Amino acid sequence: MDNSWKHYNSHKTDNFFDELVTDTGRPRVAARQAVKLLQGMSSEEMAARRGAAELAIREMGISFTIYSEGKNIDRAWPFDIIPRIIPAKEWRKVSHGLAQRSRALNCFINDIYNKQKILKDGLLPADIVLESGNYKPQCANVTPKFGAWAHICGTDLVRDRDGKFYVLEDNLRVPSGVSYMLENREITKRVLPELFKNYSILPVDDYPSRLYSTLASLSPREQRRPCIAVLTPGIFNSAYFEHAYLAQGMGAELVEGSDLFVDEDECLYMRTVDGPTRVDVVYRRIDDDFLDPEVFLEDSALGVPGIMRAWKKGNVAIANAPGSGVADDKVVYAFVPAMIRYYLGEEPSLASVKTYLCMNQPDRDYVLANLDKLVVKPANESGGYGLMVGPHASKAKRAEFAKLIEANPRNYIAQPTLALSTAPTFIDDEVEPRHLDLRPFILHGKNTWVTPGGLTRVALEKGSLVVNSSQGGGSKDTWIVEGSIK
Amino acid sequence: MTMLSRVAERLYWMARYLERAEDTARLTQAYTHLIMDIPAGSEPGWDILVRILDAEPIFGEHHRVFNEQNVLKFLIADEENAGSIHYCIRAARENVRTTRDVLPEEVWEHVNELYLFSMENAAKSVGRRHRHQFLEQVINRCQMINGLLMTTLCRDHAYRFIKLGHLLERADMTTRVIDVGAGALLGNKKLNKAVGPLIWAALLQSLSAMGTYRRTIGPLVEADAVVEFVFKERSLPRSVRFCLDGIRQELVPLKNHQDALKVLERSRRSLSRFSPDEARREDLHKFIDRFQIELNTLGTTIISTWFMVDGT
Numbered sequence: 001m002d003n004s005w006k007h008y009n010s011h012k013t014d015n016f017f018d019e020l021v022t023d024t025g026r027p028r029v030a031a032r033q034a035v036k037l038l039q040g041m042s043s044e045e046m047a048a049r050r051g052a053a054e055l056a057i058r059e060m061g062i063s064f065t066i067y068s069e070g071k072n073i074d075r076a077w078p079f080d081i082i083p084r085i086i087p088a089k090e091w092r093k094v095s096h097g098l099a100q101r102s103r104a105l106n107c108f109i110n111d112i113y114n115k116q117k118i119l120k121d122g123l124l125p126a127d128i129v130l131e132s133g134n135y136k137p138q139c140a141n142v143t144p145k146f147g148a149w150a151h152i153c154g155t156d157l158v159r160d161r162d163g164k165f166y167v168l169e170d171n172l173r174v175p176s177g178v179s180y181m182l183e184n185r186e187i188t189k190r191v192l193p194e195l196f197k198n199y200s201i202l203p204v205d206d207y208p209s210r211l212y213s214t215l216a217s218l219s220p221r222e223q224r225r226p227c228i229a230v231l232t233p234g235i236f237n238s239a240y241f242e243h244a245y246l247a248q249g250m251g252a253e254l255v256e257g258s259d260l261f262v263d264e265d266e267c268l269y270m271r272t273v274d275g276p277t278r279v280d281v282v283y284r285r286i287d288d289d290f291l292d293p294e295v296f297l298e299d300s301a302l303g304v305p306g307i308m309r310a311w312k313k314g315n316v317a318i319a320n321a322p323g324s325g326v327a328d329d330k331v332v333y334a335f336v337p338a339m340i341r342y343y344l345g346e347e348p349s350l351a352s353v354k355t356y357l358c359m360n361q362p363d364r365d366y367v368l369a370n371l372d373k374l375v376v377k378p379a380n381e382s383g384g385y386g387l388m389v390g391p392h393a394s395k396a397k398r399a400e401f402a403k404l405i406e407a408n409p410r411n412y413i414a415q416p417t418l419a420l421s422t423a424p425t426f427i428d429d430e431v432e433p434r435h436l437d438l439r440p441f442i443l444h445g446k447n448t449w450v451t452p453g454g455l456t457r458v459a460l461e462k463g464s465l466v467v468n469s470s471q472g473g474g475s476k477d478t479w480i481v482e483g484s485i486k
Numbered sequence: 487m488t489m490l491s492r493v494a495e496r497l498y499w500m501a502r503y504l505e506r507a508e509d510t511a512r513l514t515q516a517y518t519h520l521i522m523d524i525p526a527g528s529e530p531g532w533d534i535l536v537r538i539l540d541a542e543p544i545f546g547e548h549h550r551v552f553n554e555q556n557v558l559k560f561l562i563a564d565e566e567n568a569g570s571i572h573y574c575i576r577a578a579r580e581n582v583r584t585t586r587d588v589l590p591e592e593v594w595e596h597v598n599e600l601y602l603f604s605m606e607n608a609a610k611s612v613g614r615r616h617r618h619q620f621l622e623q624v625i626n627r628c629q630m631i632n633g634l635l636m637t638t639l640c641r642d643h644a645y646r647f648i649k650l651g652h653l654l655e656r657a658d659m660t661t662r663v664i665d666v667g668a669g670a671l672l673g674n675k676k677l678n679k680a681v682g683p684l685i686w687a688a689l690l691q692s693l694s695a696m697g698t699y700r701r702t703i704g705p706l707v708e709a710d711a712v713v714e715f716v717f718k719e720r721s722l723p724r725s726v727r728f729c730l731d732g733i734r735q736e737l738v739p740l741k742n743h744q745d746a747l748k749v750l751e752r753s754r755r756s757l758s759r760f761s762p763d764e765a766r767r768e769d770l771h772k773f774i775d776r777f778q779i780e781l782n783t784l785g786t787t788i789i790s791t792w793f794m795v796d797g798t
Contacts, residue, residue: 247587253490255490256492271491272489273494273647274741276796
């Protein structure tokens, strides 16, 4: 009688794809066991499990709050206990598409900083790429090992009304969030252990060792255990927890810029109690601009003077390689399917969102005529800045964007508004549908590897499509489950 | 596996500050008890505690009179005095906060709790009523953290630099404890006879060495014997000799240890040459001053050798 799911189907509408429940209101095959078990729990029981999860987060996340000193960075991240479940069969296709995409993007970056064949062949206009702020001329004429640049990529996926996954954007600079993915699984294991009984769920916890292997493969020296350092901006960075977490998981050194220096031999060293120790691979979690004051921002105290010299000489590997951001420009995004065909001779197996480039006359005309249906994004901003969601925007706002587009068409793209899928989420004392996305992580070195699942972010506010943790977003454990379900 | 100089340095200072907090608490505790034992009028002043810590200049910035209230506030709760118990605890916590990944997890929890305890109680424990309990708690908690470190830490660089910081600070503080004795009795012959044994016994107590002294030396507490014992007894964990031996043990396996070992050997030699029997109180005091300078040199050598690493 106090079943927290009783209103779920009336909350749900046919306008959105639901991850766990079909349009007819029945659990999807892969989710059946889990939903059955959860539906058997009273609201009180569910609330108790949520309480246990919060406690676990506090315990594990002590590391978050203490850096804040009660002020700036308080990070008990909201977590929903109901996992998102994806059948392995479906995931394999997505995973294949992600790997394919990562290979093409890496070919593209390497091409742009070397021969620029793709530009010469006219597949995309040169000025789009070369005039972008993410193109770093300082990186030209370098070919990192395996031609790999974006070694760690976080690609945001959403599921539209048709139930199909679409790529929303690729994050090729310093994508974060993977530690949440790992922690979410830990929490679910603690608070809903019985859920695991009837499932075979692909494990996620080997990510740190996969990351280690990828990074180690980049080492310029042949060594059994190359020296890997995770470069963090320091304890006040909001992702410091993740930096420390990954360094520890890999048995790597967690370093700050001041721990490193480049010696006369143009090699990178860290200052240790045994004297200078050579570093082979830097997994940097600071932006290009702060990496090397000799080359980028002069007054950066976070970076290491000379590290670019060492990198260009091939004496140290940097992951992701500086300049990788050139491929996550929103205009460049529109050309990724073409890149896949061009570099790999394959058909893209993962769909992209239809993208209108305002710099092209026909696209622009369409965009201006349909502003109320489209999402307009600036090409070079990230994190949802300067974005207009047509259906929710005022008339004045739309007029303002029309002007902006006319003034600087290169700087804008537009996409249809997507109907982000929903999943059952325990809110107060009831289970309600909430919108979500998914960020898998792709590792690319000698080989390419995709996390089974990824980080599911969920908009906790009713009807909201904003999943960012800074704006009321939470997260869910993401399960990729093998077929034969009892 | 090597260790970043920055991390080693923070561990070293964590250990020094923890030891300093504990030793200051011990000293303050012993001195408070001592004062209560000595007949009113002939008790030594509170200024000694500030003097032996070489803290008169900072003390002078905020206080004019060396009375109990001022001195104890300065030693227990002062926010700026790098020798105050609260300051040391805060500094130790700061250093652990950024080196948690190389320490057993519980270390952070206990150090953080110690800090929260001190935040809550240091200021209100200056007065005699709550002082004892506060100092006792600080000592207990520091001992628990030390025990935790000694029983769980892998014997690698982390352990080594923690031990170096810990022993160097302890050697220094032990000489200061002796200095209290020397200072209290200096130029006060009458006092010497009457309360000398009381003072030395209190100091032995502050080093948790009373029992061992009785068993090894005998029931009579005499100045020279105490000084000799606390300086040179190699089996006593708080003796200067014990600390220097321990430092040597940790320096030997470290790379580039030549300079530090040289300084250490010099200190060990001056310690073994010093003979309290022949020394007058003034000589003892002067010796301690010189010896502290040598320990200080050892500290700066450790810093420049292992914490300030540069290329060619």
